[in-house]
Amino acid sequence: MPPDLPGHGTSGTPDGELDADRVLAWLGELIDRTCPRPPVLVGQILGGAIAARFASDHSDRLDQLVFVDALGLAPFQPTPEFGVALIDFIARPTEDTHDLLWRLCAFDLDAMRERMGESWEWLKAYNLDRTRATNLHAGQHSLMTQFGMPGIPPTDLMRITVPTTLIWGRHDLATQLAIAKAASARYGWSLRVIEDAADDPPIEQPEAFLKSLRAALRNR
Numbered sequence: 001m002p003p004d005l006p007g008h009g010t011s012g013t014p015d016g017e018l019d020a021d022r023v024l025a026w027l028g029e030l031i032d033r034t035c036p037r038p039p040v041l042v043g044q045i046l047g048g049a050i051a052a053r054f055a056s057d058h059s060d061r062l063d064q065l066v067f068v069d070a071l072g073l074a075p076f077q078p079t080p081e082f083g084v085a086l087i088d089f090i091a092r093p094t095e096d097t098h099d100l101l102w103r104l105c106a107f108d109l110d111a112m113r114e115r116m117g118e119s120w121e122w123l124k125a126y127n128l129d130r131t132r133a134t135n136l137h138a139g140q141h142s143l144m145t146q147f148g149m150p151g152i153p154p155t156d157l158m159r160i161t162v163p164t165t166l167i168w169g170r171h172d173l174a175t176q177l178a179i180a181k182a183a184s185a186r187y188g189w190s191l192r193v194i195e196d197a198a199d200d201p202p203i204e205q206p207e208a209f210l211k212s213l214r215a216a217l218r219n220r
Helices: 020-034 046-061 080-091 095-105 109-116 118-132 134-148 177-187 206-218
Strands: 040-044 064-068 164-169 190-194
Touching: 020 046, 020 134, 040 046, 046 064, 046 134, 064 206, 080 095, 095 109, 095 118, 109 118, 164 177, 164 206, 177 190, 190 206
Parallel strands: 040 064, 064 164, 164 190
Antiparallel strands: none
């Protein structure tokens, strides 16, 4: 199981200000306490932006890096319809606004729901519960403001020296594929595109995602 980011899931928000240095220190401590050797760091969406910031200063502590539809490679500029749906869900986390957002988070929400069965209802209930948890709002907003919204300077990304792979949903409306293609060309990172997926390939196309992830690890 991947760890919850601070202010996400059931981890809660630590006492004091949740600033960028503290989050990066948390990730460093997590690696120190759980990894006997330099690990493969896989970061998805907001986690990808945090992983990139960490790797730009600490590539020596990693073996490999994988970004999955990551934020941070460019300023956050979703398509207008995605932006509106995201704001509506955050402001009014109801079943309707949730499903309207997920119709843009997924390439084919109906097919995904059918495949997931009861697990979709569990995911939906979890999303609603965590978005309604007012005690998490400050931490979530802080992480998005510091990591998710701004683009990481190219000079920082160029300091990443470990083998890096991008795995991207072809139909991502939050961070579009063109951003991944530009990063791949600029930094020499491998790019693997997941068909029939938007911004969450591990949920929407789990078999294709795992195939791409395993291929990336084999090519190390």
